[in-house]
Amino acid sequence: PADRIDAIVSLAKRRGFVFPSSEIYGGTRSAWDYGPLGVELKENVRRQWWRSMVQQRDDIVGLDSAVVLSRDVWAASGHLGEFVDPLTECQSCHKRFRADHLEEAFEAKHHRPPAGLSEINCPNCGVKGAFTEPKMFNGLMKTFLGPVENEEGLQYLRPETAQGIFINYNNVATAARKKPPFGVAQVGKSFRNEITPGNFIFRTREFEQMEMEFFVEPGSDEKWHEYWLQERWNWYRDLGLSEANLRFYEHPKEKLSHYSKRTVDIEYRFQFGGTEFAELEGIANRTDFDLTTHSKHSGVDLSYFDPEKKERWVPYVIEPAAGLTRAVLAFLLEAYDEDEAPNTKGGVDKRTVLRFDKRLAPVKVAVLPLSRNPELSPKARDLAALLRTRWVVEFDDSQAIGRRYRRQDEIGTPYCVTVDFDTLTDDAVTVRDRDTMTQERVSLGQIERYLLERL
Ligand code: ATP
Numbered sequence: 001p002a003d004r005i006d007a008i009v010s011l012a013k014r015r016g017f018v019f020p021s022s023e024i025y026g027g028t029r030s031a032w033d034y035g036p037l038g039v040e041l042k043e044n045v046r047r048q049w050w051r052s053m054v055q056q057r058d059d060i061v062g063l064d065s066a067v068v069l070s071r072d073v074w075a076a077s078g079h080l081g082e083f084v085d086p087l088t089e090c091q092s093c094h095k096r097f098r099a100d101h102l103e104e105a106f107e108a109k110h111h112r113p114p115a116g117l118s119e120i121n122c123p124n125c126g127v128k129g130a131f132t133e134p135k136m137f138n139g140l141m142k143t144f145l146g147p148v149e150n151e152e153g154l155q156y157l158r159p160e161t162a163q164g165i166f167i168n169y170n171n172v173a174t175a176a177r178k179k180p181p182f183g184v185a186q187v188g189k190s191f192r193n194e195i196t197p198g199n200f201i202f203r204t205r206e207f208e209q210m211e212m213e214f215f216v217e218p219g220s221d222e223k224w225h226e227y228w229l230q231e232r233w234n235w236y237r238d239l240g241l242s243e244a245n246l247r248f249y250e251h252p253k254e255k256l257s258h259y260s261k262r263t264v265d266i267e268y269r270f271q272f273g274g275t276e277f278a279e280l281e282g283i284a285n286r287t288d289f290d291l292t293t294h295s296k297h298s299g300v301d302l303s304y305f306d307p308e309k310k311e312r313w314v315p316y317v318i319e320p321a322a323g324l325t326r327a328v329l330a331f332l333l334e335a336y337d338e339d340e341a342p343n344t345k346g347g348v349d350k351r352t353v354l355r356f357d358k359r360l361a362p363v364k365v366a367v368l369p370l371s372r373n374p375e376l377s378p379k380a381r382d383l384a385a386l387l388r389t390r391w392v393v394e395f396d397d398s399q400a401i402g403r404r405y406r407r408q409d410e411i412g413t414p415y416c417v418t419v420d421f422d423t424l425t426d427d428a429v430t431v432r433d434r435d436t437m438t439q440e441r442v443s444l445g446q447i448e449r450y451l452l453e454r455l
């Protein structure tokens with residue numbers, strides 16, 4: 001499992017999915033940069049989420065709110081007071097950790113909570129019980145707007161996209177003429193001053209979230225919560241995450257966030273050292289906490305007048321909050337596979353293949369002339385240009401065909417189309433399937449249709 005993550009980190013860098021951020025200056029460890037294939041993959045995950053959550057439903061609409069919101073928002077939401085984590089430092093190696101993370105890792109390993117931090121070994125240097133008394137630490141990232149860098153100009157970068165939705169509740173409901181039950185979805189960057197960023201793109205200080213706030217009548221909230229647990233589970237399953245690598249985790253009552261009545265996470269088997277499963281998405285019943293607190297702090301009434309019951313009530317909110325960048329890691333881990341492919345010498349070669357769902361694959365089709373040749377190459381280039389009007393297409397005419405297949409397998413390209421010498425007479429090409437490695441002859445007149453049926 002550790003090898004698997006290492007293999008993915010190295011493949012991600014080599015092939016241009018994910019690069020260490022600010023690498024030429026030694027790296028920041030806070031974030032990662034998405035390369036040419038990474039942006040495509042991330043965009044495909046985002047698009048699938050947006051399609052299923054917004055475009056294919058008539059009860060959810062989209063929003064794109066600002067990253068820096070009024071400071072009052074964070075006072076009202078509780079983030080200034082409650083968005084704090086217990087921070088501890090190992091007195092032996094001086095590395096800092098979140099005390100709750102140390103406790104969770106201990107419990108996952110020993111199947112019981114630790115008696116105290118004194119029982120826990122430092123994950124970095126191994127020394128036992130060298131932790132300081134935890135100090136609360138606010139994870140909001142600060143910045144300044146305007147010319148003066150003092151208390152007056154102090155602002156926060158959003159640690160979640162959700163608050164931008166709550167403060168636009170009236171705007172969206174009125175403009176889109178929606179009434180509960182309905183939802184508002186948003187995808188975008190969030191920032192948290194994480195104490196221990198790590199495990200590749202799993203935990204970073206700058207990341208992307210896909211969040212949806214679903215407003216419902218109080219009393220129907222538990223039913224809707226169940227509904228969204230199922231919907232979100234099905235979304236991951238449909239895009240290829242296997243049942244064995246997913247599970248629900250019910251937050252214990254005493255550990256719920258200040259706004260939550262019930263929270264259930266969808267966890268993925270990331271298999272980082274020590275912990276098998278880790279959070280992929282949190283699905284919370286936020287009750288009427290957010291709309292009530294923003295009504296109170298802003299003085300603007302965010303309740304709903306129910307014309308049938310002739311009474312006002314404040315909608316409850318069910319929130320499926322997913323990490324886009326974290327989902328990208330789950331899809332990469334799930335897709336990664338090693339098997340064998342026949343080579344030209346009659347033997348087999350080891351091959352690495354990313355078995356992405358076709359909708360997520362960054363490149364859909366590779367067009368490969370059998371060899372670099374004055375007749376084959378232009379024909380292949382024309383075909384690539386034609387297919388590029390619909391899909392992300394790569395053209396590659398360097399090196400042996402077997403090596404080029406390996407290169408496409410390694411980035412998860414579902415189809416390779418080979419233009420060979422027969423093409424010049426029979427006007428047909430060979431289509432190779434990434435997973436089965438079977439090859440099929442398809443006429444040039446039919447190739448677009450053939451791919452359309454499969455992609
Ligand atoms: P954790 O306990 O891991 O810090 P959380 O419970 O605070 O996470 P939420 O506030 O529920 O996370 O955020 C919703 C989703 O946003 C998470 O399920 C995760 O996918 C993503 N997310 C949160 N923090 C980070 C981060 N630092 N890096 C990448 N993704 C994150």
